[in-house]
Amino acid sequence: MKKADMKLSLHLAELRKRLFLILLVLAATMAGGLWIATDLLNYLRTLGPAAGIMWHAFSPWDSIRVYMQAAFLCSVGVSMPFILYQLWAFVRPGLRREERSAALRYIPLATLLFAAGVAFAYFVVFRSAFRFSATLNERMEMTETYGTAQYFSFMFSILLPVSLIFELPAVLMFLTKLRLIRPVFLRKYRRHAYLGLIAVSTFIAPPDFVSNLLIAAPLLLLFELSVMLSSFIHRRQVLLDRASESATGDPGSPQPQMQTG
Numbered sequence: 639m640k641k642a643d644m645k646l647s648l649h650l651a652e653l654r655k656r657l658f659l660i661l662l663v664l665a666a667t668m669a670g671g672l673w674i675a676t677d678l679l680n681y682l683r684t685l686g687p688a689a690g691i692m693w694h695a696f697s698p699w700d701s702i703r704v705y706m707q708a709a710f711l712c713s714v715g716v717s718m719p720f721i722l723y724q725l726w727a728f729v730r731p732g733l734r735r736e737e738r739s740a741a742l743r744y745i746p747l748a749t750l751l752f753a754a755g756v757a758f759a760y761f762v763v764f765r766s767a768f769r770f771s772a773t774l775n776e777r778m779e780m781t782e783t784y785g786t787a788q789y790f791s792f793m794f795s796i797l798l799p800v801s802l803i804f805e806l807p808a809v810l811m812f813l814t815k816l817r818l819i820r821p822v823f824l825r826k827y828r829r830h831a832y833l834g835l836i837a838v839s840t841f842i843a844p845p846d847f848v849s850n851l852l853i854a855a856p857l858l859l860l861f862e863l864s865v866m867l868s869s870f871i872h873r874r875q876v877l878l879d880r881a882s883e884s885a886t887g888d889p890g891s892p893q894p895q896m897q898t899g
Contacts, residue, residue, distance in 0.1 A: 656724045660717070667716045671709030678708050693786045700787045707790055715756070719749045740815040748808040755804025759797040763842060763853055767796060796842050803838065803857060810864040814871045821869040831861050 683693065695701055714721075722745045730738055775782055813819045824831070839854035 652728060656728045660721055660724050663717050663720050664713050667713040668709055670716070671712035672705075674712060675705050675708040678712065679704065693784055693789065695787075696785045697787070700785065704786050704790055707794075715753070718752060719745060722748060740812060744808050744812050747811075748805055751804045751808055752801055755801035756797055758804065758856065759800035760793070762856075763800055764793055764796045766852060767792075767842070799838065799842060803835070804860065806860055807864040807867055811867050811871060814868040817875070819868070821865060821872050824865045824868055828861075828865070832858060835861060 723742075726738075726741050726745060729741075772782065810819065810824065814821070835857040836850075836854050839857055840850055842853070
């Protein structure tokens, strides 16, 4: 067997191992999710924006589908730190020492940001969108009859993109730590980032100015926070490079891997 084939087989074996561990933990936490899924659904029924509105099953499978979705959501939320760690462990051999420590340190931050994104998406974005649609239904004198599966599909279509956007600070900090981007690059393309975030907020928010502003403003602040954190990391890198030059007498400082600005 060729050396390249042996390396590929080893990588595939390692990947299978990590995927097996992830699936094992997901299965274990899924069992717990099945235990609390009913309570979660009752919470969403009584305290969510659809409180007081009768939910309907338009298919015999609707109740099972929603029950399993709620259990899976709980499972993924609890397993997220473990999943991120397994992904880090898989790519770890191909990273330098600095990259390994940086990626590992950002796992808790990415988990917290994901949880914050879910909370913001549900308590702010989803509720705002639901109130807008309810007001529009009332103006059009339409009777609100919600299918359970349709209700949760609408919810998840909002929760997922907003939660991913909240990962922006962790992603940009990590890329800065790896010297793949610099703060000057983020400032140069600030207008493009603003335009993209506003487009996303317009897509997921109700089509009224107040709701768009309510959703776009935190996303823009999130980007500015990312720029500030990236600048802080870059300044520390410059100071460490200068200290290293003074200690070794080598005028050449480590260069970024990618020139971005």
